[in-house]
Amino acid sequence: MTTENPDHSNDFAHMARAIQLAQRGLFTTDPNPRVGCVLVQDGKIVGEGWHQQAGEAHAEINALRLAGGRAKDATAYITLEPCCHHGRTPPCSDALRAAGISRVVVAMEDPNPQVAGQGLAQIKRAGIETRSDVLQAQSEALNPGFIKRMRTGRPFVRCKLAMSLDGRTAMASGESQWITSEDARCDVHRLRARSSAILTGIGTVLADDPSLNVRLNTNETVQQPVRVVLDSQLRMPMDARMLSLPGRTIVCCTKVANPEKIAVLTDVGVEVHCLPTENSHVSLPALLDFLGREEINEITVEAGATLNGALLQAGLVDEIIVYMAPLLMGDAARGLFHLPELNTMDQAIKLQIVDMCAVGADWRITAQVF
Numbered sequence: 001m002t003t004e005n006p007d008h009s010n011d012f013a014h015m016a017r018a019i020q021l022a023q024r025g026l027f028t029t030d031p032n033p034r035v036g037c038v039l040v041q042d043g044k045i046v047g048e049g050w051h052q053q054a055g056e057a058h059a060e061i062n063a064l065r066l067a068g069g070r071a072k073d074a075t076a077y078i079t080l081e082p083c084c085h086h087g088r089t090p091p092c093s094d095a096l097r098a099a100g101i102s103r104v105v106v107a108m109e110d111p112n113p114q115v116a117g118q119g120l121a122q123i124k125r126a127g128i129e130t131r132s133d134v135l136q137a138q139s140e141a142l143n144p145g146f147i148k149r150m151r152t153g154r155p156f157v158r159c160k161l162a163m164s165l166d167g168r169t170a171m172a173s174g175e176s177q178w179i180t181s182e183d184a185r186c187d188v189h190r191l192r193a194r195s196s197a198i199l200t201g202i203g204t205v206l207a208d209d210p211s212l213n214v215r216l217n218t219n220e221t222v223q224q225p226v227r228v229v230l231d232s233q234l235r236m237p238m239d240a241r242m243l244s245l246p247g248r249t250i251v252c253c254t255k256v257a258n259p260e261k262i263a264v265l266t267d268v269g270v271e272v273h274c275l276p277t278e279n280s281h282v283s284l285p286a287l288l289d290f291l292g293r294e295e296i297n298e299i300t301v302e303a304g305a306t307l308n309g310a311l312l313q314a315g316l317v318d319e320i321i322v323y324m325a326p327l328l329m330g331d332a333a334r335g336l337f338h339l340p341e342l343n344t345m346d347q348a349i350k351l352q353i354v355d356m357c358a359v360g361a362d363w364r365i366t367a368q369v370f
Contacts, residue, residue, distance in 0.1 A: 008075075008105075008131070010040075010043070011077070011105055011131065011134050012134060012135060014038050014040055014045075014075075014077040014105070015038075015077050015079070015105065015107055015134045015135045016135060016138075017036075017038050017045070017048075017077070018036040018037055018038045018059075018077045018078060018079050018107070019036060019079055019107070019135060019138050019139060019142065020036065021036030021037070021038070021048055021049065021050040021059070022034045022035050022036030022050055022051075022059070022079045022139075022142050023036075023142065024036075024050050024052075025050050025051050025052055025053075026142075026193070026194050027193040027194055027214075027220060027221065027222045027223060028052055028053050028221055028222070028223045029051050029052070029053060029054060029223075030054065030196045030223055030295075030297055031054060031146075031196065031295035031296070031297055032051060032054045032146070033051070033080055033110075033142070033143040033146040033147075034050075034051065034079075034142045034143055035050065035051045035058065035059040035078065035079050035080045036048075036049070036050040036051075036059050036078070036079050037049050037050070037059035037060045037062070037063040037076060037077065037078045037079075038063065038076075038077040039063050039064070039066075039067045039070075039071055039074045039075070039076055039077075039101075040074055040075045040077065041067075041070055041071075041073065041074040041075075046066075046067045046070040046071065046074055047063040047064060047065075047066040047067025047068075047070065047071060047074075048062075048063055048066060049061065049062025049063035049064075049065070049066060050062065053223075055089075056089075057089060058082075058083065058089060058092050059078065059079075060076065060078060060082055060092040060095060060096060061089070061092065061095055063076070064095060064096075064099050067099075071099040071100060071101060072099065072100035072101075073100060073101075073102045074100075074101055074102065074103075075101070075102065075103040075104070075105060076096055076101050076103070076104045076105070077105045077106075077134075078104065078105070078106050078107070079106070079107045079108075079135075079139045079142065080106065080107065080108060080110055080139065080143075081106050081108065081109045081110040081115055081117070081119045081120055081132070082096060082104070082106075082119040082120075082123070083110065083112075083114075083115055083119055084114075084115055084118045084119040084122050091119075092119070093119045093122045093123055096123065096128070097122075097123065097126045097128065101128060102128060102129065103128060103129040103130070103131075104120070104123050104128055104129070104130050104131075105130070105131045105132075105134055106120065106130070106131070106132045106134070107132075107133070107134055107135050107136050107138070107139030108132065108133065108136045108139045108140060109132060110150075111146075111147050111150035111151050112150050113150070120132065143297075144156045144298065144318070144319075145196060145296075145297030145298030145299075146297045148297075148318070149292050149295075149296075149297055152292075153289060153292045153293075154288040154289060154291070154292045155196065155197070155288060155291050155292055155296045155297055155298060155299045156297065156298045156299065156318050156319070157288070157299050157301065157311065157316055157317050157318050157319070158191075158195070158298065158299065158300050158301065158317075158318065158319040158320070158321060159300075159301045159303075159308050159311065159312070159317050159319070159320045159321070160188060160191060160300050160301065160302055160321050160323075161308065161320070161321070161322050161323070161336050162179045162180045162184070162322070162323045162324075162325065163179065163322055163323070163324055163325070163336055164179060164324075164325055164327040164328060164329040164333070165324060165325070165326055165327060165328055166328050166329060166330070166333075167335060167336060168329035168330070168333035168334060168335060169304075169305065169333075169334050169335065169336055170333060170334045171329060171332075171333050171334070179323075179325045179327065179329075180323045180325045180362045181325070181359075181360040181361045181362050182360065183359050183360025183361070183362070184323045184325070184359045184360055184362040184364070186216075186217065187323070187359050187364065188323070189214050189215055189216050190216065191300055191321065192212075192213075192214045192225055192300060193214045193216060193220075193222045193225075194298065195225045195298045195299065195300040196225055196226065196295075196296040196297045196298050196299065197225050197226040197227070197228050197250075197291065197296045197298075197299050197300075198212040198225050198226070198227055198228065198299075198300050198301075198302055199228045199229075199230070199299050199300070199301045199302070199303065199307075200212060200227075200228070200229055200230070200301070200302050200303045200307070201229070201230045201231075201303045201304060201306065201307040202229060202230060202231040202232075202233075202235050202236065203303075203304055203306065203307075204302070204303050204304055204307075205229055205231075205236065205237075205240055205242075206235065206237070207304075209240060209241050210241070210242065210302070211241050211242055211245060212225075212227045212242055212302065213225075213227070213242075213245055213247065224246070224247040225247075225300070226247070226248040226249075226250060226294075226296065227242050227245075227247070227248065227249045227250065228249075228250045228251075228252065228291065228299070229242075229249070229250070229251045229252070230252055230281075230282050230287070230307065231251050231252065231253055232253055232254045232257070232277075232280065232281050232282050233253070233254070233257060233258075234251070234253050234257040234258050234261040234262065234265070234272075236251055236261075236265060236270075238264065238265075238268070243268055243269075243270065248271060249269070249270050249271065250270075250271045250272075250273060250294075251265060251270055251271070251272050251273070252272075252273050252274075252275050252282050252287055252290070253272060253273070253274055253275070253282065254274060254275070254277045254280070254281070254282055255274045255276075255277065256277075257274060262274075273290060275287060275290055284310060284311060284314050284316055285314065285316065288316060301317075304334075305334060305335055305336060305337055305338040306338045308336065308337050308338070309337040309338035309339045309340075310338075312337055312339065312349060312369070313339060313341060313349075317369050318368065318369060319366065319367070319368055319369065320351065320365075320366070320367045320368075320369065321364065321365070321366050321367075322336070322364070322365045322367075323359065323362050323363070323364055323365075324362060324363045324364075324365060325361070325362045326361060326362070349369065349370075350369075350370045351367040351368065351369055351370070352367060352368045352370065353365060353366070353367045354366050354367065354368055
């Protein structure tokens with residue numbers, strides 16, 4: 001949607017810069033979206049900003065502060081429609097009007113029902129020219145979890161797996177360390193860093209005792225993801241490594257779980273939630289509904305074939321990322337997904353590969369689920 005006005009040939013270049021700025025908040029903005037803003041006056045950038053952390057100034061405010069008086073009659077390029085409601089911070093639409101901005105270009109409308117076009121409408125009513133849908137796809141790629149949660153109430157679900165060239169994730173004995181290279185493992189930590197939560201099952205906890213935290217060999221600021229464990233019968237060992245780490249650990253069980261174990265876990269800081277049951281296990285749709293209410297945007301699943309397969313067959317997976325190593329592990333080794341209900345080709349789950357790149361000696365394959 002574009003208001004009347006001539007062609008602005010630099011709109012895409014300035015929006016591309018705003019998207020670059022928004023990416024700086026990739027690891028820190030949860031539960032808010034990643035947003036960037038560029039202010040341009042007479043063809044020159046006079047202010048830049050990005051949202052850095054929930055509760056702090058939005059991208060527009062940071063850019064306006066940098067620009068000062070030069071913001072008057074400038075064009076604002078923003079990767080997401082300015083907010084128009086009072087949340088943790090005042091409305092950005094008011095700040096843009098007060099600064100004398102003459103034109104606002106956005107990549108996409110805000111899917112948050114509290115905004116949803118109202119921010120742009122307020123700006124238009126103030127006589128400010130607007131343009132939207134400039135590099136919309138690139139802006140949406142910044143915030144798949146926020147967009148999905150605003151539209152459906154559920155997080156974006158990404159399954160991360162490591163496999164050999166013949167599609168195996170572990171030897172028949174369960175041995176799996178390490179299939180992929182150190183480069184791939186470092187890349188996984190960057191994937192974790194952009195995630196709101198890491199989801200696993202109690203089987204993985206008992207077998208591998210994972211930490212499920214982010215460990216980067218850089219000085220980048222990271223907001224540690226929430227650790228979520230599906231543990232229907234509360235078998236979580238009290239000496240599990242993750243229980244001694246800072247940050248949130250959520251254990252989801254069924255209503256028939258041991259109340260004494262709930263009390264013990266709660267005493268050491270674990271958040272235990274009893275969720276609806278399906279086939280004697282925690283209901284996966286109920287789990288995602290719960291995590292959506294917890295303002296979880298993006299979930300990375302790091303689990304075994306059973307949980308991965310159950311999520312996939314329930315139609316709850318949005319994206320699959322596979323790190324493929326140049327190894328052959330043989331017929332007896334374990335596969336990626338436990339999918340016992342698939343017997344014919346017309347039942348096959350269709351994927352679209354959207355990216356493939358080398359990561360050290362391995363390959364990273366990203367696929368979307370239809």
